[in-house]
Amino acid sequence: MAIAGSISIFLSFVVCIYVLIASVLSARLNRRDLLNSAKNGVISICLLLIIAAICLVNSLVNLDFSLKYVALNTSTDLPLIYRVTALWAGQAGSLLLWSLILSIFSALVVIFNRNNNTKFYSYVITTLAAVSCFFIFLIAFVENPFQKLPFIADEGRGLNPILQNGYMAIHPLTLYIGYVGVTIPFAFAMGALLSGKIDDEWIKNSRKWILFAWTFLSVGLLLGARWAYLELGWGGYWAWDPVENAAFMPWLAGTAFLHSVMIQERKKMLKKWNLILIILTFFFAIFGTFITRSGIISSVHSFAQSDIGPLFLGFITLILLFSFSILWYRNDQLKSEDQFESILSRESAFIFNNLLFLSMAFVVFLGTIFPILSEALTGEKILVGPPYFNKVNVPIGLVLIFLMGVGPLISWRKASKENLIKNFLFPIMTGVSTSIVLLILGIREAVAVLSYSLCAFVLSTVFIEFYRGVRVRSGRGENYLLALTRLVSKNKRRYGGYIIHIGVALIVIGITSSSVFVTQKEVTLSRNETVEVGKYTIAFNGLQRYQNDAKNATAAFLTIYKGSDPVGQLVAEKNIYKYEGNREINQETEVGLRSTLMDDLYITLTNFNNNGKASFRIIVNTMVSWIWLGGMVVLFGAIITMWPAPFKRRQESSVRYNLGADDHTAKV
Amino acid sequence: MTLYISVAICIATSVFIIIPFLIKYKSVRLDDSTHDQEPKSSIDLNKEIISMQGEKNKLYSELMDIEFDYNLGKITENDYKELRSKYMGRTAELLRKIDEINIKPGSGTGDVIEDEINKFKKNVNSN
Amino acid sequence: MFKGKLKFIVAIGIISLTVVYLVFAGVKDTMVYYLTIDELMDKVPEVYDDKVRVSGTVVEGSIKNDLDSSLEFQLTDGNQVVNVYYKGIIPDVFRDGVEAVVEGNYQPGNIFKAKLLLAKCPTKYESEDSIYKQEKT
Numbered sequence: 042m043a044i045a046g047s048i049s050i051f052l053s054f055v056v057c058i059y060v061l062i063a064s065v066l067s068a069r070l071n072r073r074d075l076l077n078s079a080k081n082g083v084i085s086i087c088l089l090l091i092i093a094a095i096c097l098v099n100s101l102v103n104l105d106f107s108l109k110y111v112a113l114n115t116s117t118d119l120p121l122i123y124r125v126t127a128l129w130a131g132q133a134g135s136l137l138l139w140s141l142i143l144s145i146f147s148a149l150v151v152i153f154n155r156n157n158n159t160k161f162y163s164y165v166i167t168t169l170a171a172v173s174c175f176f177i178f179l180i181a182f183v184e185n186p187f188q189k190l191p192f193i194a195d196e197g198r199g200l201n202p203i204l205q206n207g208y209m210a211i212h213p214l215t216l217y218i219g220y221v222g223v224t225i226p227f228a229f230a231m232g233a234l235l236s237g238k239i240d241d242e243w244i245k246n247s248r249k250w251i252l253f254a255w256t257f258l259s260v261g262l263l264l265g266a267r268w269a270y271l272e273l274g275w276g277g278y279w280a281w282d283p284v285e286n287a288a289f290m291p292w293l294a295g296t297a298f299l300h301s302v303m304i305q306e307r308k309k310m311l312k313k314w315n316l317i318l319i320i321l322t323f324f325f326a327i328f329g330t331f332i333t334r335s336g337i338i339s340s341v342h343s344f345a346q347s348d349i350g351p352l353f354l355g356f357i358t359l360i361l362l363f364s365f366s367i368l369w370y371r372n373d374q375l376k377s378e379d380q381f382e383s384i385l386s387r388e389s390a391f392i393f394n395n396l397l398f399l400s401m402a403f404v405v406f407l408g409t410i411f412p413i414l415s416e417a418l419t420g421e422k423i424l425v426g427p428p429y430f431n432k433v434n435v436p437i438g439l440v441l442i443f444l445m446g447v448g449p450l451i452s453w454r455k456a457s458k459e460n461l462i463k464n465f466l467f468p469i470m471t472g473v474s475t476s477i478v479l480l481i482l483g484i485r486e487a488v489a490v491l492s493y494s495l496c497a498f499v500l501s502t503v504f505i506e507f508y509r510g511v512r513v514r515s516g517r518g519e520n521y522l523l524a525l526t527r528l529v530s531k532n533k534r535r536y537g538g539y540i541i542h543i544g545v546a547l548i549v550i551g552i553t554s555s556s557v558f559v560t561q562k563e564v565t566l567s568r569n570e571t572v573e574v575g576k577y578t579i580a581f582n583g584l585q586r587y588q589n590d591a592k593n594a595t596a597a598f599l600t601i602y603k604g605s606d607p608v609g610q611l612v613a614e615k616n617i618y619k620y621e622g623n624r625e626i627n628q629e630t631e632v633g634l635r636s637t638l639m640d641d642l643y644i645t646l647t648n649f650n651n652n653g654k655a656s657f658r659i660i661v662n663t664m665v666s667w668i669w670l671g672g673m674v675v676l677f678g679a680i681i682t683m684w685p686a687p688f689k690r691r692q693e694s695s696v697r698y699n700l701g702a703d704d705h706t707a708k709v
Numbered sequence: 710m711t712l713y714i715s716v717a718i719c720i721a722t723s724v725f726i727i728i729p730f731l732i733k734y735k736s737v738r739l740d741d742s743t744h745d746q747e748p749k750s751s752i753d754l755n756k757e758i759i760s761m762q763g764e765k766n767k768l769y770s771e772l773m774d775i776e777f778d779y780n781l782g783k784i785t786e787n788d789y790k791e792l793r794s795k796y797m798g799r800t801a802e803l804l805r806k807i808d809e810i811n812i813k814p815g816s817g818t819g820d821v822i823e824d825e826i827n828k829f830k831k832n833v834n835s836n
Numbered sequence: 837m838f839k840g841k842l843k844f845i846v847a848i849g850i851i852s853l854t855v856v857y858l859v860f861a862g863v864k865d866t867m868v869y870y871l872t873i874d875e876l877m878d879k880v881p882e883v884y885d886d887k888v889r890v891s892g893t894v895v896e897g898s899i900k901n902d903l904d905s906s907l908e909f910q911l912t913d914g915n916q917v918v919n920v921y922y923k924g925i926i927p928d929v930f931r932d933g934v935e936a937v938v939e940g941n942y943q944p945g946n947i948f949k950a951k952l953l954l955a956k957c958p959t960k961y962e963s964e965d966s967i968y969k970q971e972k973t
Binding site: 203274275381384389392393396397400403404407411412421422423424425426428429430432433436437563565628629630645647648649650654655656658 | 841843844847848851852854855858859861862863865866867868869870871889901902903904923925926928929931939
């Protein structure tokens with residue numbers, strides 16, 4: 042079985058080289074047969090990699106310890122589900138996954154465009170093939186998942202217990218779908234540049250893909266944060282770790298691109314800028330994969346270190362050089378129809394949005410590579426930690442929140458005074474009154490007041506949009522609920538986007554609260570002793586040891602009181618996982634967590650002795666749940682935005698009527 | 710056993726890739742290289758219609774958006790008139806082009822259009 | 837039209853400059869030297885004032901983790917040894933022989949007062965040596 046997998050990988054590499062050559066030739070020689078052959082090649086690669094993946098999963102599930110990858114990532118006591126997800130647990134497997142997802146998306150591009158035979162598509166396929174060749178090369182010749190051991194191992198190394206968790210099981214998958222999803226618009230952009238056909242077609246095709254990729258990147262980031270919160274035990278969810286930053290940078294650039302695409306569609310501006318932006322987004326995606334996979338920036342997260350680092354670096358350099366060269370070459374064709382009129386306009390808001398998102402990406406990038414940069418330039422390795430990132434990104438973030446509220450309401454081209462007053466009076470009043478209320482309540486932290494007020498501002502702008510829309514529709518005789526549903530379904534992109542903004546505001550509220558209003562206490566208790574943290578009183582009921590198949594557990598039982606009323610019980614554990622494969626990483630802490638909308642009570646058992654005394658770290662985190670809830674709202678909004686629209690016929694007939702009734706003469 | 714499967718996979722892949730070279734094409738050239746002097750085949754015309762339909766839908770979306778924004782009070786009356794005029798013009802031109810090529814009788818049931826006309830009238834009156 | 841564009845360019849300029857300033861200030865305030873134990877010892881006595889990060893391996897048997905008091909252990913690079921005192925979150929991976937990184941202040945008397953502790957499993961686990969094998973006859 043493994044042999045079939047191995048052969049599939051080698052064959053897909055050969056086919057990939059062929060597709061690369063054939064697609065270029067089809068454009069240069071202007072031949073349809075070459076293009077169709079290349080298209081078939083793309084589909085073949087997809088099928089071959091599916092076969093390879095199936096073979097690998099089969100070997101993993103059946104614990105074929107003759108394979109190095111299986112021996113490194115599974116063990117006889119590993120549950121079935123984690124044997125399957127072991128497909129992306131290690132270096133070789135996750136590279137295979139990257140290649141597989143890319144091949145599937147490439148095949149989809151080919152299938153959706155099977156009737157298109159233009160130079161543009163030839164070069165789109167060339168780009169997809171070029172990127173695929175790199176990744177398939179890695180899994181064929183450098184980190185082959187089907188590499189055999191010189192012996193058959195008796196037992197595998199197993200999977201680190203902290204990774205055996207639902208969130209960690211899907212988090213890499215969602216991020217990879219995001220990274221690969223960004224590659225497709227990049228291929229469209231390169232197709233446009235290489236063929237010289239730099240009109241709206243590449244943008245039109247890219248919009249759906251970037252939205253799709255963005256959704257998965259967002260979900261992936263939130264899943265990672267949630268996992269860190271639950272499993273790492275320090276009470277936080279984001280540490281500006283290089284691997285976290287690796288996924289954040291493409292998200293930032295991708296968000297900028299998402300918005301900037303809207304301008305090009307509407308206003309035909311920013312053609313050159315959009316090309317630069319997608320090249321950067323793709324760069325960040327590959328760079329992100331590079332950081333995670335090469336361990337070049339030593340991070341506690343880095344589970345992999347090997348020789349693929351230099352190869353990645355070479356590939357990234359090649360991409361950047363090539364993309365910007367061809368952009369330069371086509372510079373004359375990229376004259377934008379600049380209709381920029383006023384600084385108070387939606388165009389302007391979008392441009393500031395882009396500027397700020399890219400600044401943030403740059404700030405994160407700089408902070409992440411700082412150690413390497415400083416070592417290269419000064420010989421000394423210097424780090425910057427969370428304080429740097431927070432200090433620089435928070436101000437930028439606050440301005441972005443403000444823009445998030447301004448953007449949807451401000452008019453295109455030039456906002457008149459009446460437009461500004463009419464649209465912004467209520468939201469500004471909401472924001473200001475929120476500040477006043479907060480100050481009266483005694484909250485003095487400037488960042489918190491500012492952040493909450495801006496979020497209130499944003500939420501009220503979205504509210505106005507929905508309110509007005511519903512009012513217009515219900516004026517035509519629909520009841521409010523029907524009006525709302527129809528409003529959203531007829532304007533999915535607009536209102537889906539607004540829902541996403543609501544979700545983002547909720548997330549920001551959650552992040553602000555859980556960063557500014559945290560109470561922490563470290564305490565040692567004997568049995569039946571209590572401690573007060575914030576508004577909670579916590580009583581330690583005692584330690585208990587127990588065993589199951591997986592672990593030897595020491596559990597601390599606690600009862601939680603608010604005042605004198607018991608509100609729940611919590612268990613915090615410190616466990617030793619039983620011999621799992623060869624792994625010696627077997628200690629694991631399980632947090633006692635009580636989540637409500639208002640706050641999370643987060644208790645970790647840090648130490649204990651044989652006299653029944655135990656040490657705890659107790660944290661009260663305000664409104665953390667808002668982050669996860671906001672994330673679900675974002676996902677909901679994104680799904681609405683991507684939902685296919687069936688309302689074209691109605692639009693057409695209403696417009697045709699209009700044309701007749703107006704006695705309109707054509708003016709172009 | 711696996712050897713046979715592997716050989717089969719290799720052969721299947723090769724065949725799949727070679728097939729496009731064996732079919733007869735009306736024109737071996739790529740689409741965007743068609744010269745204007747050549748008479749357009751009906752297949753090419755169909756493709757043009759399809760892409761124009763896409764363009765048309767985009768223009769309709771724009772017009773609906775403009776209408777919508779105006780109803781919400783987001784754009785001034787002047788801007789509304791100007792934008793609407795511009796887009797209506799483009800749409801009219803496009804519809805004319807499509808109708809020229811399109812030899813098929815118009816689709817769309819009369820009832821639906823009547824419906825829309827009534828709704829539109831109501832909207833115009835209530836504003 | 838030109839006037840509008842000028843305002844715009846000025847705005848972009850201001851924003852960019854602000855960001856650059858924030859970055860400079862941010863880096864200056866938070867930068868931390870990342871040193872090996874050798875380099876740490878070399879930098880005495882200036883290093884007593886700086887916040888630094890030091891990496892090394894945890895000396896076997898040196899870990900003392902009593903209730904109510906800070907964690908104590910020794911860090912080594914194979915040559916020299918540093919005594920570390922730390923109060924805070926202890927990573928699950930932390931034990932004898934692991935690679936650890938501490939951030940804090942180095943004080944006279946070869947004492948490192950750490951505010952941050954990170955640990956990583958030794959990289960040998962990625963190689964084949966870790967795979968349990970039976971001798972083939």
